[in-house]
Each structure stands twice: as structure tokens, then as C-alpha cells.
Amino acid sequence: MMTHASSGRSGAPQDRRPHLLYVAWGFPPCRGGGVYRGLATANRFARLGWRVTVLTVERDTFVRFTGTDPTLEARIDPAVEVVRVPFAWPVHEPDLRRWSRFRARFPRAWAKWRARRDTVAFPEVGYGPWRRVIEAAAERIHAADPVDLVLATANPHVAFTAAWRLHRRHGVPYVMDYRDAWLLDVFSGGRLHSPRSRAARWERRLVAGAREVWFVNDPIRDWHRRLYPAQADRMHTVANGFDAELAPAPTGERPPVGDRPVVFGYVGTVTPKVPLAEFVRGWQHGRATSPALAGAEARIHGYLGFYGQPRPDLLAVIDSASADGVSYRGPVGKADIAATYAGFDVLLLILGAGRYVTSGKVFEYLATGLPVVSVHEPGNAATDVLRGHPLWFPVADLRPETVAAALAAAAEAARSATPEQRAQARAFGAGYRRDLQLDPRIEALRGAPVAVEAAS
The missing domain is CATH 3.40.50.2000 (Glycogen Phosphorylase B;)
Incomplete structure (x- = not known):
């Protein structure tokens, strides 16, 4: 089932504004750190003249598993349409009544079986099965209101597959937005997946087809430029920044602390x-x-x-x-x-x-x-x-x-x-300010051609 929320536009054929499909697992009311980038990106595209559809998971996923920040939902621009689709996360299921008899009796064996099953469609434990759901949803969205650009944000990296699907089937260009990295361990500096792994093969394919690839800082961007020199000119740093309407107020003329404890x-x-x-x-x-x-x-x-x-x-x-x-x-x-x-x-x-x-x-x-x-x-x-x-x-x-x-x-x-x-x-x-980070890339994307021939 696919549910819609926050629909503030009709998608009428006479509306000539470009249509962005934004794919993000974490979106309000999700309370994860990356949700602020996702919220700000969707809102900024809308405010700069795009029609925006967000493809994300159902609210219950965040309510049951990650915790929520309900105050964030009110921050979604009314012009943004939010399409929510199911997401199953069995490994984090706390309700024993939903466990199979096999899982209850052999939890370790079940966990190994589940990890293998998760990666059949896409090499990402816990998230791989979502590929089929979001690809089908992206097709429905595109059929109802043709998409001019897909921007997918990770992680999870399975979000990129919806962009890949519309690119392969319909020639829709796409942007990959990394909050961290897929193959790079940002803490150790080592690789998380070998060059021959399925994850590495997927990333090579996705980067090769992307209109742009965004990273949150120069070191991560430069690491990927060295890995993919043929696509280096498509890679850009889009720093997180802060959202003026969400950020804490500047201290202004607040007096010094004085003698009280700090x-x-x-x-x-x-x-x-x-x-x-x-x-x-x-x-x-x-x-x-x-x-x-x-x-x-x-x-x-x-x-x-x-x-x-x-x-x-x-x-x-x-x-x-x-x-x-x-x-x-x-x-x-x-x-x-x-x-x-x-x-x-x-x-x-x-x-x-x-x-x-x-x-x-x-x-x-x-x-x-x-x-x-x-x-x-x-x-x-x-x-x-x-x-x-x-x-x-x-x-x-x-x-x-x-x-x-x-x-x-x-x-x-x-x-x-x-x-x-x-x-x-x-x-x-x-x-x-985050808008100072986003605006140059959004304007560049609007100025670039949005129609390309379907990939072979």
C-alpha cells in the first residue's frame, strides 16, 4: 500500500515547473541526524520553484523502531507531496507475537538466514528488500506525473535503486547524495567492501550513470574522485550547514557568564x-x-x-x-x-x-x-x-x-x-547556512537539460 500526505499541489499538466522525486528513507517524523538534511533539501527545491514529491517510509516505522520528532513534520513545506510506502524491519521487531516459531527457537540461525535473504535484491542487510517497494512506487509516481529529476539520499543506499530504475527505464537523470559513504569507513579510512563485492559493483554502476554525486565534506569527495576519476567532475561537496528556521538563535548581546558556574x-x-x-x-x-x-x-x-x-x-x-x-x-x-x-x-x-x-x-x-x-x-x-x-x-x-x-x-x-x-x-x-550550500547545486541542476535518452 502506498499512502500520500502533505499534498499541496495538483500536479496539473499545465504546471511547467520541473518535477523532482526525492527518495529518502529518513524523513520527518524520523528523528535521525540525517533527517534535517532531507527535510531541508526537499523544502529548498520547493522554494526554488520545483514541484517536489518525497518517497519515504510509513510513519509507523519510526514510531516503532527509531523514535520520532513530531515537531519536524510541521516543517515540511505545504507544497511538498509526501508518499509513504511500507518498510519491513524484522530484525528489530520487539513483539514476540510476530516472531516465527523458527526464530523463537533458533534466533541465531534465523538471524543468519534473514541477513542472506535481505541481500538477495540488493546488498544491504536490513534494507535490501525495500528495493522492490520503492522501485514500484517510483514507477507509479512517474506514470502519474512524469519526473524530471530524481535525487536519492543515503543511507540506506538502497534508496539509489529507485533513481536507477527511472533512469534505466525512462531516461530520467538522477543525483546521488551521500551523508557519509558506502565503501569508505569514515572513521578508520579503510574500505568497507572489496572492489569485487556486490556493493562495489553497484556503486560503480550508479556513479557512472549519475548526473551529479554529492558529499558532505571535501575529504570524502576527494576519496571518491580518486576512486572514480572518470566521474570526478560530477562530484560536489554540499556541506550540511544549518537551517536558519530550525537553528538555535545567535547569542546576540547576551552578557558574559560572570561569577556563576558555567x-x-x-x-x-x-x-x-x-x-x-x-x-x-x-x-x-x-x-x-x-x-x-x-x-x-x-x-x-x-x-x-x-x-x-x-x-x-x-x-x-x-x-x-x-x-x-x-x-x-x-x-x-x-x-x-x-x-x-x-x-x-x-x-x-x-x-x-x-x-x-x-x-x-x-x-x-x-x-x-x-x-x-x-x-x-x-x-x-x-x-x-x-x-x-x-x-x-x-x-x-x-x-x-x-x-x-x-x-x-x-x-x-x-x-x-x-x-x-x-x-x-x-x-x-x-x-x-544550509541554503548557501544547496542553492548553487539546485540552480545548476535546473539549468541543465532534464531529458536524456534512456540508458541501454
């Missing part, structure tokens, strides 16, 4: 890749040794892990420092984001290691103009974004004393930064 804040998903334990050890060392951190708080907002329930191991790390002012405050809806940031004096950017790791969170942080402490390895790609920020406090390594020194320096800046420094910080962040 409040540090983190907003985002915490995963096992994040050096949470290293941050906690550095925080405890700083609280014990630095007068600047006397009475300071560290408030952690967001999800602990990728799913609705907090990971016990991550929660235990936070709880271990509760006596030192570290607390977990749960997720924050976008409607509450401004008030949450207004309670912070300093922002904590705690990221996993990797030359290719940026995180969309860094751009939201920059919008505030607040001091930022980077608790991540210097080689992280977020360093390239933050370099030159007047209130940025990076660490040279993750030793407790190093982290503590950066935290103390940021606390001092929260108390003593001049109005000029704060103004410079706000101006630095303003250049990373």
Missing part, C-alpha cells in the same frame, strides 16, 4: 564511536583541578544510540560522573531547540575519530556564536570547518589533562569574551 551543553546522538568516556575523564579532572570549572555542569541532550531506548553502557558512563555535574537530559524536539541552547554557555562537540568525519551538529553549533570545545582528534574533518572560529577550543589529544585544559579555557572565554569576539563568532557561523 553550563556546558551537548546536543546530538551519542554512539559508541563518540569518545564519551574520554570526555567524562577529562571533565572530572578539570572539575577537580581548575577553578574555572568550579560548580560547572555538563548537560547531554539527545539519543544514546541509534534507537528509541538509551544504550545502557552509554548511560552508565554519564551516570558515573553525576556527582561532578554531568547529566543526561534526553532528546530535544526542534520546537524546543532554541530554549535548550539558551541554557548553555559553552558547547561540547564530542565526535568520533576520522579524517572523513564532520557531523551536521557542528554547523548548528556555529549558528549560536557560543564558545565551542572540540573533544575529538585534531584530524577529524570538523577541524576544517571550525578553523578560524574566534571562540573555538580544540584538544591536541584525548588525555584527561588535555581535555580539562580546553574545558577550562572555554569556561574562561564564556566569562570574558569581548563583544567584538562574540560578534566575530556569530559572523563566522552565518556563512554556513
